[in-house]
Amino acid sequence: MRPTSLALATPARLGVLAGAAALVGVPLAAGPADAAGFTSTATSTATSVVQDRLAPTGMTAGTASTGSLTLHANRCFTAKTVGVGVRDAAGANLDFPGSASNVRICPGGTTVTTGARTLPAGTYTQFGFWQDTAGGWHNLPSRTLTVAAAAVTAPDQTPAPAPVPVPGKALTWSEEFSGPIAWGSKWTGDRSSAYRYGSHNPDDNKLDWLAPSAVTVSGGAATFTATPSAHTLENGKQAWDTGLLTTEYSKDAFQVRTGDYIEARVKLPAGNGAWPALWTWKDGNNEIDSFEYHPDNPNLLELSNRIRSGLKYHTDANAIAPDRWVTIGTYYGADSVDWYVNGAKVFSDGTGVGANWSAYPILNLSLSAGQYHPAASGSAPVSFSADYLRVYR
Numbered sequence: 478m479r480p481t482s483l484a485l486a487t488p489a490r491l492g493v494l495a496g497a498a499a500l501v502g503v504p505l506a507a508g509p510a511d512a513a514g515f516t517s518t519a520t521s522t523a524t525s526v527v528q529d530r531l532a533p534t535g536m537t538a539g540t541a542s543t544g545s546l547t548l549h550a551n552r553c554f555t556a557k558t559v560g561v562g563v564r565d566a567a568g569a570n571l572d573f574p575g576s577a578s579n580v581r582i583c584p585g586g587t588t589v590t591t592g593a594r595t596l597p598a599g600t601y602t603q604f605g606f607w608q609d610t611a612g613g614w615h616n617l618p619s620r621t622l623t624v625a626a627a628a629v630t631a632p633d634q635t636p637a638p639a640p641v642p643v644p645g646k647a648l649t650w651s652e653e654f655s656g657p658i659a660w661g662s663k664w665t666g667d668r669s670s671a672y673r674y675g676s677h678n679p680d681d682n683k684l685d686w687l688a689p690s691a692v693t694v695s696g697g698a699a700t701f702t703a704t705p706s707a708h709t710l711e712n713g714k715q716a717w718d719t720g721l722l723t724t725e726y727s728k729d730a731f732q733v734r735t736g737d738y739i740e741a742r743v744k745l746p747a748g749n750g751a752w753p754a755l756w757t758w759k760d761g762n763n764e765i766d767s768f769e770y771h772p773d774n775p776n777l778l779e780l781s782n783r784i785r786s787g788l789k790y791h792t793d794a795n796a797i798a799p800d801r802w803v804t805i806g807t808y809y810g811a812d813s814v815d816w817y818v819n820g821a822k823v824f825s826d827g828t829g830v831g832a833n834w835s836a837y838p839i840l841n842l843s844l845s846a847g848q849y850h851p852a853a854s855g856s857a858p859v860s861f862s863a864d865y866l867r868v869y870r
């Protein structure tokens with residue numbers, strides 16, 4: 478990935494072309510290499526690169542889009558890299574993933590299409606760029622890219638919430654997704670101690686690369702959107718930028734504990750490789766999986782206690798299916814963990830979590846690397862939604 482500073486080093490390269498119909502060419506001289514890696518002679522003809530078309534012209538938050546760049550030169554040459562750059566108001570690098578390498582640019586023009594990504598609602602600076610064979614970066618004319626807020630349909634309308642299936646409990650903590658994610662104070666989205674490298678964890682057959690921007694909120698629901706990443710994992714596989722919510726490392730640092738009941742209403746995904754879960758983690762384990770889901774087993778939820786051993790593959794074609802909303806709850810009993818689907822108890826493990834257990838809740842969308850379930854592939858985004866997350870004590 479190219480450094481952010483390269484794009485910001487020359488303000489003129491990032492200036493927005495208000496109403497510009499013709500896009501300025503960037504000259505590259507030909508001849509012996511100079512100190513900057515360019516070539517020039519007194520008699521050579523300058524090579525000029527012109528940006529003809531830049532896309533997308535607009536985006537919607539939470540919806541992944543690819544970038545494309547059409548450009549031509551007054552004579553043929555090979556660019557080391559060509560891509561579509563994006564910067565937010567603070568100058569953070571949010572380039573479209575999947576820049577093209579060794580691109581032949583000629584007078585007849587060429588078009589490069591990048592991988593897909595999502596962006597939060599807001600205004601950004603967008604520009605094409607290319608890299609010469611000496612390593613120098615060249616930003617083409619920029620413009621404003623507006624990302625509109627998503628008009629997400631609220632979750633299926635349902636009757637008022639049913640009574641908590643575990644008696645004697647009162648709501649003590651919740652996330653209703655009625656406003657922006659409270660990063661830092663309530664939630665952390667860029668790291669978890671459950672991931673070996675903090676932001677990613679290839680050892681667990683995951684393609685995840687955590688990106689807070691992959692979690693968006695609209696219409697009273699959160700959407701986790703996974704897209705192919707510019708990052709490469711330690712095992713050589715391409716990562717996917719995806720979303721995770723954990724209270725670990727947040728200011729509040731909320732933890733569930735023995736005797737609590739946790740409940741989430743989620744829309745199960747259909748995308749290949751999707752692996753959503755509601756689970757807990759602390760101090761290298763303390764893992765209770767309220768659910769794990771894989772669309773290749775469309776009517777099955779994996780329910781597991783990884784502290785004292787308990788596992789059930791719960792199947793129900795009427796309640797569990799891709800693109801279907803389902804309510805899943807877990808009671809963390811000292812002597813038995815109980816699982817509920819749409820208010821009905823479906824499994825008790827008879828082992829529990831012990832009297833003094835506590836851990837951080839995690840809600841996330843992972844991407845399978847293919848060992849046990851089909852791997853995420855292609856460039857189409859994969860999404861997973863949540864209506865609420867509530868803890869009763």
